[in-house]
Amino acid sequence: xxxxxxxxxxxxxxxxxxxxxxxxxxxxxxxxxxxxxxxxxxxxxxxxxxxxxxxxxxxxxxxxxxxxxxx
Numbered sequence: 547x548x549x550x551x552x553x554x555x556x557x558x559x560x561x562x563x564x565x566x567x568x569x570x571x572x573x574x575x576x577x578x579x580x581x582x583x584x585x586x587x588x589x590x591x592x593x594x595x596x597x598x599x600x601x602x603x604x605x606x607x608x609x610x611x612x613x614x615x616x617x
Contacts, residue, residue, distance in 0.1 A: 550575045559583060 548556060556573040563569070564582060572579040572588065578596060581588035 550573055558571050560569045560571060568583040570581050570583050577590045577592045579588040579590055
């Protein structure tokens with residue numbers, strides 16, 4: 547596993563495209579930076595927000611499965 551430190555950042559280009567450009571992700575110790583390839587401006591997303599969103603999506607899927615099984 548790669549430790550995220552202030553001197554080492556991980557940058558990756560994804561397969562996902564928005565407006566014809568690939569989405570690039572840069573990992574920082576306390577947040578994740580998301581931007582379109584070829585642009586310098588990025589959106590900083592805290593790791594806690596990503597974890598909370600993942601939990602919400604998982605809870606919605608489990609609730610939908612329970613409602614589907616009960617019907």
